[in-house]
Amino acid sequence: MIVAKGLKRTYKSRGKPVEAVRGIDLTVREGEIVGFLGPNGAGKTTTLKMLCTLLEPTGGDAEVVGCDLRADPVGVRRRIGYVSQAGSTASNALAGEEIVSHARLYGIGKAEAERRGRALLDALDLADVWDRKCGSLSGGQRRRLDIVMGLIHEPRLVFLDEPSTGLDPQSRANLWDHIRGLRDRMGTTIFLTTHYMDEADALSDRILVIDHGAIVAEGTPAALKAGVSGDTITLSFADHETAERAADIAGSLDGADTPEVEDAVLRFRVPNGGTALPQVFSALGQAGLTPIGVEVKRPTLDDVFLTMTGRSLRD
Numbered sequence: 001m002i003v004a005k006g007l008k009r010t011y012k013s014r015g016k017p018v019e020a021v022r023g024i025d026l027t028v029r030e031g032e033i034v035g036f037l038g039p040n041g042a043g044k045t046t047t048l049k050m051l052c053t054l055l056e057p058t059g060g061d062a063e064v065v066g067c068d069l070r071a072d073p074v075g076v077r078r079r080i081g082y083v084s085q086a087g088s089t090a091s092n093a094l095a096g097e098e099i100v101s102h103a104r105l106y107g108i109g110k111a112e113a114e115r116r117g118r119a120l121l122d123a124l125d126l127a128d129v130w131d132r133k134c135g136s137l138s139g140g141q142r143r144r145l146d147i148v149m150g151l152i153h154e155p156r157l158v159f160l161d162e163p164s165t166g167l168d169p170q171s172r173a174n175l176w177d178h179i180r181g182l183r184d185r186m187g188t189t190i191f192l193t194t195h196y197m198d199e200a201d202a203l204s205d206r207i208l209v210i211d212h213g214a215i216v217a218e219g220t221p222a223a224l225k226a227g228v229s230g231d232t233i234t235l236s237f238a239d240h241e242t243a244e245r246a247a248d249i250a251g252s253l254d255g256a257d258t259p260e261v262e263d264a265v266l267r268f269r270v271p272n273g274g275t276a277l278p279q280v281f282s283a284l285g286q287a288g289l290t291p292i293g294v295e296v297k298r299p300t301l302d303d304v305f306l307t308m309t310g311r312s313l314r315d
């Protein structure tokens with residue numbers, strides 16, 4: 001669906017070059033949901049806009065749904081759907097009118113547009129909004145309506161730019177269900193940008209992590225997390241001195257990473273938290289030390305990012 005080679009975009013800002021995307025390679029296969037994850041300003045939207053023909057690359061090439069990005073941008077546009085961050089419906093217009101007029105832009109007849117529109121609304125749990133003003137819909141409903149618009153010409157590939165930004169947790173989870181459903185029922189390939197780790201984790205078959213305009217990691221969410229060594233064990237003690245004594249003991253355990261103590265909290269890494277914990281408790285017990293709190297944390301995508309870049313995705 002997408003093969004990009006050396007894709008690059010340099011902006012000019014106050015006479016100075018800004019290398020937003022520094023020559024990236026990426027491949028997206030048919031039927032995949034690929035999450036493009038990175039912090040603010042990493043180059044996600046710039047990449048997306050280039051792949052959607054909204055922005056000309058300053059270097060590199062790409063083929064999107066079989067069409068060359070530079071030689072056949074119209075071919076690309078006919079074959080893709082694009083759901084922008086800003087949304088595409090006017091508040092005062094009726095949802096049904098917006099769908100039909102959008103479909104007409106693709107040369108779809110009115111009756112066919114209405115048939116497809118109603119079927120898509122139904123699929124996205126919006127069956128009763130045809131005669132409602134777009135501005136009267138909830139945030140989640142309006143995002144789903146945007147997706148209906150992006151799918152009206154039945155593209156095989158759809159780009160979603162930050163799909164759940166601004167939605168409450170329940171609407172986000174509901175939107176994710178619908179996005180997965182589209183792929184499962186219709187086989188639509190989905191390429192989405194996000195700076196939310198949970199969104200990338202919950203939705204994507206494969207994740208590309210971008211930072212400073214370059215791809216720094218790629219893989220399934222599980223493989224990326226497995227690449228980060230070990231689980232983190234956090235133990236709380238009554239005071240700093242006890243935590244320091246516990247740190248000496250934890251540090252001598254097999255496979256344990258250099259322990260860190262902050263106030264009365266000890267944190268260290270082990271290859272497997274579940275199997276290490278009984279050993280930790282037994283060793284601490286022999287020294288007469290008892291933690292007052294314990295937490296075992298599996299690696300998150302933020303740990304992946306931290307390992308790759310030395311910074312947190314949240315920074």
Ligand SMILES: Nc1ncnc2c1ncn2[C@@H]1O[C@H](COP(=O)(O)OP(=O)(O)OP(=O)(O)O)[C@@H](O)[C@H]1O
Pocket residue numbers: 011012013018019020038039040041042043044045046047195
């Ligand atoms: N029109 C422009 N002119 C100059 N610099 C730009 C322009 N658009 C984006 N940039 C810069 O390019 C870099 C990448 O921006 P981009 O919007 O692609 O990042 P992003 O990962 O999509 O971020 P966000 O999550 O905030 O949308 C940033 O440093 C941004 O300031």
